[in-house]
Amino acid sequence: MKMSRLGIELLSVFGMNPVEHAELAADLGCAYISSGLTQLPFNPHDYESWSLRDDAALRRRLMDVLRDRGVTISLGEGFTIRPGADMAERAADMDIMAELGVLCAGASTMEPDVARMRDQCAILAELAAERGMKASIELVPSSSAGTLAEASAVVRHVNRPNFGLLLDSMHVFRSGGTLEELRALDPAVIFYAQLCDVPLPAREPDYMREAMFNRLAPGQGELPLAAFVAALPQHVPIGLELPMLAQAEAGIGPRERLAPAVAAAKALL
Secondary structure, three states, X not given: OOOEEEEEOHHHOOOOOHHHHHHHHHHOOEEEXXXXXXXXXXXXXXXXOOEOOOOHHHHHHHHHHHHHHOOEEEEEOOOOEOOOOOHHHHHHHHHHHHHOOOOEEEEOEOOOOHHHHHHHHHHHHHHHHHOOOEEEEEOOOOOOOOOHHXXXXXXXXXXXXXXXXXXXXXXXXXXXXXXXXXXXXOHHHEEEEEEOEOOOOXXXXXXXXXXXXXXXXXXXXXXXXXXXHHOOOOOOOEEEOOOEHHHHHOOOOHHHHHHHHHHHHHHHO
16 A cells, blocks of 8 residues: 555544554555654543553554554654743653654643743754754644744744744644745745644634544535645645544544545545
């Protein structure tokens, strides 16, 4: 099977073991997954708990499957910038990410102090560079990197060739971003993209709950996804971030949830 540049994101599989996650991506013809080092707290399918941080045998099994199935961890998740937390203390976690062959460490921010957030991103970028990795900042509405302009300013502040933008289709357009702004970006600073669909404008009052639990497959919402994909550099991995909690709680498994979305995304490419 020819592998596409699509990936299956951690949030889409709600607690699945990373070995099974990689197998699922390969079965669906996707070349990438994103992964954190520990299981997310949302686990509607009652998967057994796991930790890549604490379980060296699990890391070895995952690396074997990644190699054998032609899948790469495109995004290392979990590097959230928080008040009072120092990214320099995450060096050991970055070592594990490098061991697993992760291409890019992804940061989002809960730090309201813009200057401190930018400096923490610079530390993350340095940690990544020391390990031959990239790092990125994800714009998330209402955060201190909540628009394309704000996230781009972080990239300029860090000013390292291994630090760039993570562009999530929901967050870009819900933050007021436009296709014109996307097309005006230097392609060299776009490191990663995440794809989903949602109504536009929002119809749910709780933005983050929608983002974490209730997104739509491409074509089921109102985002200009074909133009979004066309604005991305052709080499950039595109992760399908499609949490669909109601379907999972109804007993619909990850393969059944995600296969139609993968097909729709491949059509966009």
